[in-house]
Amino acid sequence: MSRAFVKESDQELASAELPERPRGAGPNYVTARGLEALRARLKELHGEREGLVAAAEPMARQRLLEVKRDIRYFTAQLERATLVTMDGQPRDQVHFGASVTIRDEQGKNHFFHIVGDDEADVAAGRISWGAPLAHALLGARVGDSVKWERPSGAAEVEIIAINYV
Numbered sequence: 001m002s003r004a005f006v007k008e009s010d011q012e013l014a015s016a017e018l019p020e021r022p023r024g025a026g027p028n029y030v031t032a033r034g035l036e037a038l039r040a041r042l043k044e045l046h047g048e049r050e051g052l053v054a055a056a057e058p059m060a061r062q063r064l065l066e067v068k069r070d071i072r073y074f075t076a077q078l079e080r081a082t083l084v085t086m087d088g089q090p091r092d093q094v095h096f097g098a099s100v101t102i103r104d105e106q107g108k109n110h111f112f113h114i115v116g117d118d119e120a121d122v123a124a125g126r127i128s129w130g131a132p133l134a135h136a137l138l139g140a141r142v143g144d145s146v147k148w149e150r151p152s153g154a155a156e157v158e159i160i161a162i163n164y165v
Helices: 010-015 032-055 058-080 132-137
Strands: 028-030 082-083 098-104 109-115 127-129 144-152 152-164
Touching: 032 058, 032 082, 058 082, 058 127, 098 132, 109 144, 127 132, 132 144
Parallel strands: 028 082, 109 127
Antiparallel strands: 098 109, 098 152, 144 152
16 A cells, blocks of 8 residues: 555654744834734643643644744744834834825725734735835835835835824
8 A cells, every 4th residue: 555545643743843933034023912912822822732731632742833833933023022112103104003095006095004024914904014015115105106016017006194003
């Protein structure tokens, strides 16, 4: 029988090495909301780890490896976190923490909030400060048009509004 059809034992699966979660080389800028989310996630992971240690089942051991890896990641992210308060941000320019409304070439408006890597969620309109769109917007003012380099080609967008919440 081919080895491809043989299920690895749960013990072999549980002892496999997991790759570390990638961490950015640059600063880990966070909003107050992002910092709180990092702390909450780390707390959840510690609680999950306690439950998995008590379970002592093979599949629980595999999940325990994942949880330990994530604890290392979130601990490092918290240690590297630099809280950026919105109080010091210039209100007339796009910087970290800004909520920005842009108008695309078709005249459609889009809303984005520029946040830290761990709190980015494109579906919710939160983009990482390291994303190409954020790079294009940083330093721009209302009325400015900026060139956004996208995989599908460059696009010109206009800054309609800037807010700091």
